[in-house]
Amino acid sequence: MAKDPVCGMMVDEKTAKFKSQYRGKTYYFCAQACKVTFDKNPTRYTGGQ
Numbered sequence: 001m002a003k004d005p006v007c008g009m010m011v012d013e014k015t016a017k018f019k020s021q022y023r024g025k026t027y028y029f030c031a032q033a034c035k036v037t038f039d040k041n042p043t044r045y046t047g048g049q
């Protein structure tokens with residue numbers, strides 16, 4: 001399981017429909033809205049680098 005960095009929900013990587021690559025890491029999301037939010041401002045959800 002992976003954690004949706006936007007809302008904190010646990011997401012199963014095997015069935016996740018929404019994902020983004022950022023700085024070589026893959027992030028999984030529960031919904032498209034979370035992915036869109038992440039894509040707008042990924043640094044906010046990845047430790048601020």
Ligand SMILES: [Zn+2]
Pocket residue numbers: 004006007008009029030031034
């Ligand atoms: Zn979410």
